[in-house]
Amino acid sequence: MWKTKRSTVKGYFLAGGEMVWWPVGASLFASNVGSGHFIGLAGSGAASGIAATAYEWNGMFCVLVLAWLFLPIYIAAGVTTMPEYLQRRFGGKRMQIFLAILYLFIYIFTKISVDMYAGALFIQQALHWDLYVAVIGLLVITAVYTVADLQDRYFKAVTSNRDGNSSCGLPREDAFHIFRDPVTSDLPWPGVLVGMTLPSLWYWCTDQVIVQRSLAAKNLSHAKGGALLASYLKILPLFMMVFPGMISRILFPDLVACADPAICKEICGNPSGCSDIAYPKLVIELLPIGLRGLMMSVMIAALMSSLTSIFNSSSTIFTMDLWRHFRPLSSEWELMIVGRVFVLLLVVISILWIPLVQASQGGQLFIYIQSISSYLQPPIAVVFILGCFWKRTNEKGAFCGLLLGMAMGMIRMVLDFVYLPPQCGEPDQRPAVVKDVHYLYFSMILGMASLIVAVAVSLLTEPPPEERVRSALDGKKASKLMRLMLWLCGMERQDGDATQAAAGTKGETAMASAKEAPAVKHILNVNLMLCLSAGVFLWAYFA
Structure with missing residues (x-):
């Protein structure tokens, strides 16, 4: 606040472009990990074991893809927002409008309603109020058990109120594996490797x-350093959230692992299951009263901060990208009123959506978030990948691919909410497309369909103007890895002089320097290999 010019775009939105690597990395991790993680990851750990950790460790790689492949392009294009990049790359207005609408859907379905539900659940467990859920962390609990004890006791954590003739309430046999059966499991391994990556690329790179x-980093080297720090920190959620959730099931099996819908309804208000109370239960039962109250106050403050940030972003997207497009002569006073009214509308829609969050995916909040992400985010990821790495992509192809992808994703999402998963012991009467096609497999289908349509339409229509492609894609002289990537995608090697000329025309809009000192660049690349090796080891060890 004190050091940057907040009256300028660069100063207000990007901290003056002066952030060094460690606050960038910490901010990336803190922006990623929220109430949905503490409630949802712990709940998934209690319900089905460590497999949900795959989402976190997938992010280890995708945040590095952002820094090494996407960020040089964004910096060279001199953009502040992602819709602005698509506008610069493809031209026209409909891509920007369409993307704005899609982002609002994503915010409502996966952010606002989830944060509200998570906040209410925590408060419900703490104060026994008839609310919905909240969030706070307890890393020390993991040290109560060694991993070996945890593995032994988790399989014995069976609720006493289950029907002895069914599998309801029993821990999964593959609870300590990330790679699971490709047909019958809750997280099939091909979907984990491929279907999970598309939404992850959308999240981390676009x-x-x-x-x-x-x-906001002061240069590309600091941005890469921040990405490396965030990638290393992504190792932690298994120990910060998943293992504590599994420990909670061991300590409170009749509550966290309840199997009877009527009993679950009485315990947590959700007949689909109570695994999402795993983390709050640890905090409420094991912390002393004073510290419990302190953590509740911190949780409520964090929840309010998260919601206000999302409300602000959503309101800005609606007023600036949608309302102002249809009413270009609207006054500033009108935009302010519209923005505030839209926030109220968001609140109402999100509250009405909470019962569907509760009932979806067997009561597992984190799996609900990932399933909705798999229905809405892959088409956007495909459009950004094509826009960044294939210069033949034009606006018609990108828009058609995005339109088809959104239509397919919305249909599958609606079917998911119309045909809810059966409760334990009930027959599964859902249609085959919902029952037999896992959401991660659907993510793969969605991405492939969007890719085929975008490529086909682009090839069948006129190529984009050369000057538009150059202004959006010219970057620093590519590394060998980048040049190989560009060659595989059919792009020509960029010319350094053209890059400098393009950068010179941008002036202050270029957000960060793309220059890297050779020694620093080598250190970063060595750390890149170390981080990738650590990620591969973790995947292999827990596979």
């Missing part, structure tokens, strides 16, 4: 909240 943190 979502405004994440990319904006990296664009």
Whole structure:
């Protein structure tokens, strides 16, 4: 606040472009990990074991893809927001409008309603109020048990109120494996490797909240350093959230692992299951009263901060990208009123959506978030990948691919809420497309369909103007890895002089320097290999 010019775009939105690597990395991790993680990851750990950790460790790689492949392009294009990049790359207005609408859907379905539900659940467990859920962390609990004891006791954590003739309430046999059966499991391994990566690339490489943190770095080296720090920190959720959730099931099996819908309804208000109370239960039962109250106050403050940030971003997208497009002569006073009214509308829609959050995916909040992400985010990821790495992509192809992808994703999402998963012991009467096609497999299908349509339409229509492609894609002289990537995608090697000329025309809009000192660049690349090796080891060890 004190050091930057907040009256300028660069100063207000990007901290003056002066952030060094460690606050960039910490901000990336803190922006990613929220109430949905503490409630949802712990709940998934209690319900089905460590498999949900795959989402976190997938992010280890995708945040590095952002820094090494996408960020040089964003910096060279001199953009502040992701819709602005698509506008610069493809031209026209409909891509920007369409993306704004899609982002609002994503915010409502996966952010606002989830945060509200998570906040209410925590308060419900703490104060026994008839609310919905909240969030706070307890890392020390993991040290109560060694991993070996945890593995032994988790399989014995069976609720006493289950029907002895069914599998309801029993821990999964593959609870300590990330790679699971490709047909019958809750997280099939091909979907984990491929279907999970598309939404993850959208989140880490194209979502405004994440990319904006990296664009605020003082140069590309600090952005890469921040990405490396965030990638290393992504190792922690298994120990911070998943294992404590599994420990909670061991300590409170009749509550966290309840199997009877009527009993679950009485315990947590959700007949689908009570695994999401795992983390709050640890905090409420094991912390002393004073510390419990302190953590509740911190949780409520964090929840309010999270919600206000999302409300602000959503309101800005609606008023500036949608309302102002349809009413270009609207006054500033009108925009302010519309923005505030829209926030109220968001609150109402999100509250009405909470019962569907509760009932979806067997009561597992984190799996609900990931399933909705798999229905809405892959088409956006495909459009950004094509826009960044294939210069033949034009606006018609990108828009058609995005339109088809959104239509398919919305249909599957509606079917998911119309045909809810059966409760334990009930027959599964859902249609085959819902029952037999896992959401991660659907993510793969969605991405492939969007890719085929975008490529086909682009090839069948006129190529984009050369000057538009150059202004959006010219970056620093590519590394060998980058040049190989560009060659595989059919792009020509960029010319350094053209890059400098393009950068010179941008003036102050270029958000960070793309220059890297050779020694620092080598250190970063060595750390990149170390981080990738650590990620591969973790995947292999827990596979």
